[in-house]
Amino acid sequence: MLSRLSVIAVCLAASLSTVSCQTFRRLGTCPTLGCVLPPDQQDFLPGQQFDIRFEVHAPANGSEAFNGGVPDEKFTVTITKEGGKSKTIAEFFQLKEPAIEKWTFSWFEDLFAQDAKTPSVVNVASKIYRRVALYEPGKYTVTLKYYSGKTTTAEWTVRPLATQKKAKNIIFFIGDGMTTNMITAARLLAHKTINGKYQSLLQLDKFPVLGHQMSHSIDSFITDSANSASALYSGHKSTVNAMGVYADSSPDAFDDPKVETIVELVIRIWGSAWGAVSTAFLADATPIALTAHTRSRYQYGALIDQALHGVTNYSWTKIDGPDAYFGGGAEQFLPGSGSYLGKDYYAEFAKKGYTISLNKTSLQAAPNGSKALGVFCKSNLPVWLDRNIFPENLGKLSNDPSGAKAAAKDLPGLKEMTLKAIDVLHTRGGKKGFFLMSEAASIDKQMHTLDYDRALGDLLELDDTVRATVAKLKALGILDDTLIVVSADHGHGFDVFGSADTKYLAEQGDDRKKRSAVGVYEASGLSQYTIENPGISYNTGPNFPLNWDPRYVIAAGMGASPDHRESYGVNKTGPRVPAATIAGRGSSDYYASASDNPEGFVVNGTLPVDQAQGVHSLTDVPVYAMGPCQETFGGTYSNIDIFYKMATCLGLAQPTNKTISGNGK
Numbered sequence: 001m002l003s004r005l006s007v008i009a010v011c012l013a014a015s016l017s018t019v020s021c022q023t024f025r026r027l028g029t030c031p032t033l034g035c036v037l038p039p040d041q042q043d044f045l046p047g048q049q050f051d052i053r054f055e056v057h058a059p060a061n062g063s064e065a066f067n068g069g070v071p072d073e074k075f076t077v078t079i080t081k082e083g084g085k086s087k088t089i090a091e092f093f094q095l096k097e098p099a100i101e102k103w104t105f106s107w108f109e110d111l112f113a114q115d116a117k118t119p120s121v122v123n124v125a126s127k128i129y130r131r132v133a134l135y136e137p138g139k140y141t142v143t144l145k146y147y148s149g150k151t152t153t154a155e156w157t158v159r160p161l162a163t164q165k166k167a168k169n170i171i172f173f174i175g176d177g178m179t180t181n182m183i184t185a186a187r188l189l190a191h192k193t194i195n196g197k198y199q200s201l202l203q204l205d206k207f208p209v210l211g212h213q214m215s216h217s218i219d220s221f222i223t224d225s226a227n228s229a230s231a232l233y234s235g236h237k238s239t240v241n242a243m244g245v246y247a248d249s250s251p252d253a254f255d256d257p258k259v260e261t262i263v264e265l266v267i268r269i270w271g272s273a274w275g276a277v278s279t280a281f282l283a284d285a286t287p288i289a290l291t292a293h294t295r296s297r298y299q300y301g302a303l304i305d306q307a308l309h310g311v312t313n314y315s316w317t318k319i320d321g322p323d324a325y326f327g328g329g330a331e332q333f334l335p336g337s338g339s340y341l342g343k344d345y346y347a348e349f350a351k352k353g354y355t356i357s358l359n360k361t362s363l364q365a366a367p368n369g370s371k372a373l374g375v376f377c378k379s380n381l382p383v384w385l386d387r388n389i390f391p392e393n394l395g396k397l398s399n400d401p402s403g404a405k406a407a408a409k410d411l412p413g414l415k416e417m418t419l420k421a422i423d424v425l426h427t428r429g430g431k432k433g434f435f436l437m438s439e440a441a442s443i444d445k446q447m448h449t450l451d452y453d454r455a456l457g458d459l460l461e462l463d464d465t466v467r468a469t470v471a472k473l474k475a476l477g478i479l480d481d482t483l484i485v486v487s488a489d490h491g492h493g494f495d496v497f498g499s500a501d502t503k504y505l506a507e508q509g510d511d512r513k514k515r516s517a518v519g520v521y522e523a524s525g526l527s528q529y530t531i532e533n534p535g536i537s538y539n540t541g542p543n544f545p546l547n548w549d550p551r552y553v554i555a556a557g558m559g560a561s562p563d564h565r566e567s568y569g570v571n572k573t574g575p576r577v578p579a580a581t582i583a584g585r586g587s588s589d590y591y592a593s594a595s596d597n598p599e600g601f602v603v604n605g606t607l608p609v610d611q612a613q614g615v616h617s618l619t620d621v622p623v624y625a626m627g628p629c630q631e632t633f634g635g636t637y638s639n640i641d642i643f644y645k646m647a648t649c650l651g652l653a654q655p656t657n658k659t660i661s662g663n664g665k
């Protein structure tokens with residue numbers, strides 16, 4: 001979430017100046033004054049549509065000042081297939097030469113410049129070639145020549161063709177922010193051991209193939225959910241906050257060079273049905289990146305419009321809206337400041353034939369044969385723990401999706417939404433199959449706020465949903481035709497290091513003494529979550545803890561956090577808010593919140609004090625696969641490879657411009 005823009009990155013090349021390009025960059029993918037987007041080292045699916053932008057930068061001041069701030073408008077651009085002849089971009093793609101565009105932007109060269117408020121100003125000349133594709137596998141070199149003698153090149157690889165559909169359907173589960181450490185902790189909470197041997201396992205533990213993906217952004221080693229989702233869905237890495245585009249330097253958040261996503265491909269090539277399910281608001285990065293093309297994930301309203309109508313301002317793959325679209329985020333549907341152009345998006349969807357459900361009962365009664373929109377609350381769905389263990393917390397909210405000042409009642413969970421989406425997609429996709437993405441969003445959201453119980457509850461809900469999905473696909477007779485992939489978009493630095501005696505901790509007066517309540521190594525003991533709590537029945541069935549509030553809890557922590565108070569026990573009254581500002585001090589100056597875990601001890605943070613929450617971390621994340629093409633998911637690879645593996649399994653790597661209209665039903 002909310003990481004500060006363009007902070008943290010790898011220095012691509014410091015050759016231009018003595019200024020280090022570590023944290024602040026003129027444009028992350030462009031270390032020289034000439035930019036090719038897509039930049040060097042990018043991969044493409046044969047036939048995948050994309051735009052190409054060239055930029056020539058003329059810094060007017062700062063350490064790179066050049067050519068009096070006047071950008072070269074006479075630059076030339078060529079493309080060469082390995083072993084072939086060099087052609088201009090216009091010739092190669094048979095396009096008219098586009099007009100020159102010009103703009104100015106500014107950036108800070110380092111923290112000193114930011115403190116002093118002295119941005120460096122850059123003038124830009126640019127051209128964009130829209131909607132092209134490369135069909136022949138192999139290596140290509142794109143060359144930009146500018147300022148009579150300067151050259152920027154980009155080496156591109158077009159991956160092998162794959163025209164045969166090996167899986168009819170794909171269901172891609174994303175545990176947002178989910179790591180192996182979290183899966184291990186969730187297993188400990190929900191599954192009993194006897195003398196070190198688990199008596200039952202997670203559904204994920206039963207998957208036949210496990211891989212590892214590297215989640216870095218194109219220009220920073222820590223990613224966010226926007227551009228990591230975009231990499232998973234398009235095979236192209238991008239910049240933090242961007243989706244379905246390579247971020248350019250222009251002020252317009254929608255004119256950046258686009259890349260086609262798996263949803264757009266599967267519609268264009270096979271006319272399949274598609275859907276998205278999320279416990280987040282539907283305009284949030286992970287669900288919206290399936291169709292979004294923008295450098296700013298915060299354009300929520302416009303992005304819901306893109307999901308329904310496709311990209312309308314440029315010629316692009318036509319999409320006709322999702323077949324099933326279930327989640328939170330009524331703000332982008334109710335007419336008003338949160339929706340695109342203030343319009344009523346319930347009505348916009350209804351105009352296109354959608355059934356609209358605002359609660360679980362209505363969702364389950366919706367016909368399987370119609371396009372279905374389900375929006376169950378404002379903002380994110382309340383988490384599994386509050387819906388199932390502490391339901392009295394739901395009444396405190398004012399999140400009714402109709403806009404009424406009331407609490408949303410009759411909420412579905414990830415499982416109900418996913419199973420209904422499968423009914424709709426299976427019915428509507430028919431022979432043409434379907435693609436479904438289902439996201440457990442609050443693993444990430446609750447890890448951000450250090451609420452480990454709520455995060456792990458949602459992880460167990462994801463596991464339970466995957467279990468129910470396998471059973472459902474079997475009942476529908478399509479398990480063998482369906483590739484199921486379960487992965488994450490990035491991680492958080494979470495792990496468990498022992499247990500904590502909550503009773504002892506609460507009764508000590510001194511912070512240092514409170515820490516004696518933490519039992520490490522042999523003092524960690526065994527999980528108390530799988531032992532029934534006399535007198536309290538949570539009644540959430542197998543595969544969930546029998547007791548969320550044992551005296552001996554897991555002691556867990558984060559690799560990076562704001563200042564906070566720790567007592568390790570579950571918060572029964574609602575999601576945790578670990579850090580807060582203090583009246584009279586700065587409005588982005590966060591301290592340990594006094595009301596959070598008042599009986600706990602203070603843990604000083606390691607993050608800048610303007611961070612109110614934890615942040616994402618570097619770790620690789622797991623990939624579980626089952627079904628057709630499962631064997632291709634073993635090993636360690638980049639997040640973009642997940643796209644190529646799925647696209648190859650669906651036969652989307654085509655040697656011609658294969659276009660079928662609409663969703664083809």
Ligand SMILES: *[C@@H]1O[C@H](CO)[C@@H](O)[C@H](O)[C@H]1NC(C)=O
Pocket residue numbers: 061062063117118119120121
């Ligand atoms: C560059 O020029 C702008 C005004 O055009 C000024 O605000 C800024 O401080 C200058 N930056 C540097 C690094 O000199």
Ligand SMILES: *[C@@H]1O[C@H](CO)[C@@H](O)[C@H](O)[C@H]1NC(C)=O
Pocket residue numbers: 049131132133315657658659
């Ligand atoms: C593919 O065909 C469609 C429909 O004819 C067209 O609009 C689009 O521009 C073509 N794409 C490419 C990359 O040639």
Ligand SMILES: *[C@@H]1O[C@H](CO)[C@@H](O)[C@H](O)[C@H]1NC(C)=O
Pocket residue numbers: 254302313
């Ligand atoms: C599309 O173009 C219209 C008209 O120029 C503009 O009002 C609108 O903001 C644009 N929408 C997006 C998402 O770029």
Ligand SMILES: *[C@@H]1O[C@H](CO)[C@@H](O)[C@H](O)[C@H]1NC(C)=O
Pocket residue numbers: 358359360361362409410
């Ligand atoms: C669910 O939605 C339906 C249709 O809008 C409505 O008639 C019904 O009262 C709602 N049920 C609850 C429990 O809110």
Ligand SMILES: *[C@@H]1O[C@H](CO)[C@@H](O)[C@H](O)[C@H]1NC(C)=O
Pocket residue numbers: 364365366367368423
């Ligand atoms: C949708 O399909 C399922 C079978 O998968 C069936 O049980 C359910 O009744 C159908 N729902 C409606 C509203 O027809």
Ligand SMILES: *[C@@H]1O[C@H](CO)[C@@H](O)[C@H](O)[C@H]1NC(C)=O
Pocket residue numbers: 571572573574575576577578595596597598
């Ligand atoms: C639970 O979280 C809420 C919101 O931060 C806070 O007001 C409350 O004091 C917390 N309860 C405990 C026991 O920490």
Ligand SMILES: *[C@@H]1O[C@H](CO)[C@@H](O)[C@H](O)[C@H]1NC(C)=O
Pocket residue numbers: 511602603604
């Ligand atoms: C936390 O940091 C403050 C200074 O910011 C210091 O006064 C305090 O002793 C630290 N507390 C702990 C528990 O380390």
Ligand SMILES: [Zn+2]
Pocket residue numbers: 001176177224225444489490
């Ligand atoms: Zn995330």
